[in-house]
Amino acid sequence: MAEELDIPLAIHVLSFQPYYLFAQNRAKLNSPLLLEKMFTRHPKLRVYVMHAGWPMLDEMISLLLLYPQVYVDVAGIDWMLPRKEFHRYLRTLVEAGFGKRIMFGSDTSMWPQTIAIGIEAIESADFLTETQKRDILYNNAARFLRLRGKEQLQSRARLADTRTALKACAPSEFQALARGSI
Numbered sequence: 300m301a302e303e304l305d306i307p308l309a310i311h312v313l314s315f316q317p318y319y320l321f322a323q324n325r326a327k328l329n330s331p332l333l334l335e336k337m338f339t340r341h342p343k344l345r346v347y348v349m350h351a352g353w354p355m356l357d358e359m360i361s362l363l364l365l366y367p368q369v370y371v372d373v374a375g376i377d378w379m380l381p382r383k384e385f386h387r388y389l390r391t392l393v394e395a396g397f398g399k400r401i402m403f404g405s406d407t408s409m410w411p412q413t414i415a416i417g418i419e420a421i422e423s424a425d426f427l428t429e430t431q432k433r434d435i436l437y438n439n440a441a442r443f444l445r446l447r448g449k450e451q452l453q454s455r456a457r458l459a460d461t462r463t464a465l466k467a468c469a470p471s472e473f474q475a476l477a478r479g480s481i
C-alpha cells in the first residue's frame with residue numbers, strides 16, 4: 300500500500316538487547332538481507348533501513364548496490380556507538396559510494412540531548428567534506444522525503460534552530476547515559 304500511495308517507509312533492523320532480556324532476539328535478525336524480498340516485490344517503494352544495517356556492513360553495501368531506491372539512516376548508531384566504530388562504519392559506506400543515500404537520524408525521544416551527540420559525530424568526521432556532511436545532515440533526507448520550496452526552507456530553519464539550541468547541552472553526560480543503556 301505504501302508503494303501505491305508513494306509513502307516513504309522506515310524499516311527497523313537492529314536488536315542489541317541480550318537474548319535473556321528479550322527471548323525472541325537472535326543475531327541473524329540483524330541482517331538487512333531479510334528485507335531483500337520486499338525490495339524486489341515493491342521496486343517503487345521509497346524505503347530506508349534504520350541504523351544503516353549496523354553491524355552488518357557488507358550486507359548493507361550489497362543491498363545499496365543492487366537497490367538504488369534504498370536509503371539508510373544513522374539514527375542511534377551516531378550517538379550510541381563508540382565514535383571510532385561509528386566513523387569506521389560511516390566512512391566505509393561513504394567510500395563505497397553511498398554518500399548521497401545516508402540520512403542523519405536520532406531515534407531518541409527519551410533523551411533529545413543525544414541529537415547533539417549525533418550531529419557532532421557527523422561534523423567531527425574528518426574524512427567527510429563539507430558537502431558530504433550537508434548531504435547527510437540535510438540534503439539526502441530532503442530528497443528522500445521530497446521536501447520542496449517553503450517546506451524545505453522551514454525545515455532548514457528548524458535545523459539551524461536545533462543546532463543553536465543543542466550547543467547548550469553537555470554531550471558527554473548523555474553519552475555516558477546512552478552507553479549505560481545498552
Ligand SMILES: [Zn+2]
Nearest residue numbers: 311349375406
Ligand atoms: Zn531503532
